[in-house]
Amino acid sequence: MPPKKLPPGQNWREDLIVYDVAPLPPLDLGGFRLRLHGRVRYPCELSWEEIERLPRMQVRADLHCVEGWSVGDLLWEGVPASAILYLIQPEPDVSWVLARSHDGYSTNLPFSYFARPDTLLAFSLKGVPLPPQHGWPLRLVVPSLYAWKSAKYLVALEFLSELKRGYWEERGYHDVGDPWREERRRG
Numbered sequence: 001m002p003p004k005k006l007p008p009g010q011n012w013r014e015d016l017i018v019y020d021v022a023p024l025p026p027l028d029l030g031g032f033r034l035r036l037h038g039r040v041r042y043p044c045e046l047s048w049e050e051i052e053r054l055p056r057m058q059v060r061a062d063l064h065c066v067e068g069w070s071v072g073d074l075l076w077e078g079v080p081a082s083a084i085l086y087l088i089q090p091e092p093d094v095s096w097v098l099a100r101s102h103d104g105y106s107t108n109l110p111f112s113y114f115a116r117p118d119t120l121l122a123f124s125l126k127g128v129p130l131p132p133q134h135g136w137p138l139r140l141v142v143p144s145l146y147a148w149k150s151a152k153y154l155v156a157l158e159f160l161s162e163l164k165r166g167y168w169e170e171r172g173y174h175d176v177g178d179p180w181r182e183e184r185r186r187g
């Protein structure tokens with residue numbers, strides 16, 4: 001195999017480092033709801049049963065943390081972003097997405113990156129259900145952006161025509177965060 005490509009300023013490591021900005025309040029699948037809202041034709045709240053009936057796909061992707069480490073070839077399984085978009089029908093002026101997590105974390109990303117074919121709402125990592133520390137039960141995975149955009153414990157996606165900033169973006173991190181352009185912090 002040819003050597004894998006690494007974005008500028010990154011180094012490979014074997015395994016993920018767990019990052020959490022806040023403790024996680026208790027959560028159970030019975031009470032779990034994923035809220036899809038904002039500028040969409042069909043806003044909804046999906047139960048875990050409903051999520052399980054959606055189309056699924058596997059993605060093998062590298063993960064790049066803005067702190068400078070990358071992990072290669074992680075196998076995720078989950079609901080493709082395209083299936084979510086089909087369900088909710090975003091308005092034509094949607095240009096940003098704000099993801100919210102059960103721990104109070106949030107992050108914004110451009111709609112164009114959310115809509116990429118390798119973006120998914122993952123419920124499995126390396127062939128097993130997401131381990132608690134990696135975002136159980138559901139995690140946004142956006143391989144085309146730095147890992148802070150891949151919100152763990154995902155509970156809501158808001159589709160917006162204007163930028164609304166998330167946790168790290170409010171603290172100076174880049175609104176896009178493309179590792180190939182080294183968009184770590186806002187200029």
Ligand SMILES: Nc1nc2c(c(=O)[nH]1)N[C@H]1C(S)=C(S)[C@@H](COP(=O)(O)O)O[C@H]1N2
Nearest residue numbers: 016017018019020021065101105134147152
């Ligand atoms: N809910 C939530 N998601 C999060 C974070 C967080 O603190 N809370 N940290 C982000 C950051 S900075 C990174 S590098 C990755 C790390 O993923 P891991 O904890 O599964 O290794 O999760 C991202 N998603």
Ligand SMILES: [Mo]
Nearest residue numbers: 065066147148
């Ligand atoms: Mo990170």
